Amino acid sequence: MDEKLSFSKYQGAGNDFILVDNRTGFFDRSDVNLVKRLCDRRFGIGADGLMLLQDIKNFDFEMVYFNADGREGTMCGNGGRCIVAFARDLGIIAERTAFLAVDGRHEAKIDEELVDLGMIDVNGTARDGAAYVIDTGSPHYIHFVQNLDNLPVYEEGYKIRNNDKYRKEGINVNFVQQESDGGYFVRTFERGVENETLACGTGATAAAMAAAVEYSLEGSLEIPIRVLGGQLYISFNRTGEQFTDVRLKGPAQFVFKGKI
Numbered sequence: 001m002d003e004k005l006s007f008s009k010y011q012g013a014g015n016d017f018i019l020v021d022n023r024t025g026f027f028d029r030s031d032v033n034l035v036k037r038l039c040d041r042r043f044g045i046g047a048d049g050l051m052l053l054q055d056i057k058n059f060d061f062e063m064v065y066f067n068a069d070g071r072e073g074t075m076c077g078n079g080g081r082c083i084v085a086f087a088r089d090l091g092i093i094a095e096r097t098a099f100l101a102v103d104g105r106h107e108a109k110i111d112e113e114l115v116d117l118g119m120i121d122v123n124g125t126a127r128d129g130a131a132y133v134i135d136t137g138s139p140h141y142i143h144f145v146q147n148l149d150n151l152p153v154y155e156e157g158y159k160i161r162n163n164d165k166y167r168k169e170g171i172n173v174n175f176v177q178q179e180s181d182g183g184y185f186v187r188t189f190e191r192g193v194e195n196e197t198l199a200c201g202t203g204a205t206a207a208a209m210a211a212a213v214e215y216s217l218e219g220s221l222e223i224p225i226r227v228l229g230g231q232l233y234i235s236f237n238r239t240g241e242q243f244t245d246v247r248l249k250g251p252a253q254f255v256f257k258g259k260i
């Protein structure tokens, strides 16, 4: 790419993203090396992922998400919240929106600094030994632990993500600890970043669902999830293995913009 690329940087609870307004379609979404270079924290702008905001019929916009490794990814919850703030800042939407992402339609509303994002319904959880495996738009492995502050999340997450079962497709690995206030503390090793990130929205959502199963919580629930980069709130209706009206709420903030 010869001419300069305009971008904005946003973060949602410390999960950080490069946002590109691609309504003219100039950005080549098959350019894995470009996305990887832009996300590189030493040679590029630096981010956990990159998103293109594109025009699409019947929706306010389309979200196209790439992991930091340059590959187009599955759903990103914090990315979804950040692209909603970006669309508001571009003047495309006001407080409410409906947009299209890789896993389908998402609706969201903005309440000052918080973006409240509708997520896909989940029908069923699986087990891998003591851990839960739940797909909330992206696949997640959820393991309940004690003393999460001192857990070597990179080493333990790397081992699970790269074991024989998950190596090919990859999985996001979440470690969860119950807190005394009814909430949970979650740390995540993210596939595609291949490292621990400061937050993962689909991971926090999966962790809240696993907590509902693990601790027998039914009905209409709002579960606070603390992550290294801030505070998220997950709500849903749980009936057995069915999770409906799933929402992910938390901060989504502009950081800086530039040309590269």
Ligand SMILES: N[C@@H](CCC[C@H](N)C(=O)O)C(=O)O
Pocket: 015, 067, 073, 074, 075, 076, 077, 078, 079, 138, 139, 172, 190, 191, 192, 193, 199, 200, 201, 202, 203
């Ligand atoms: N950060 C994300 C998840 C992004 C996708 C993930 N890296 C994957 O490949 O599954 C989130 O906030 O949900």
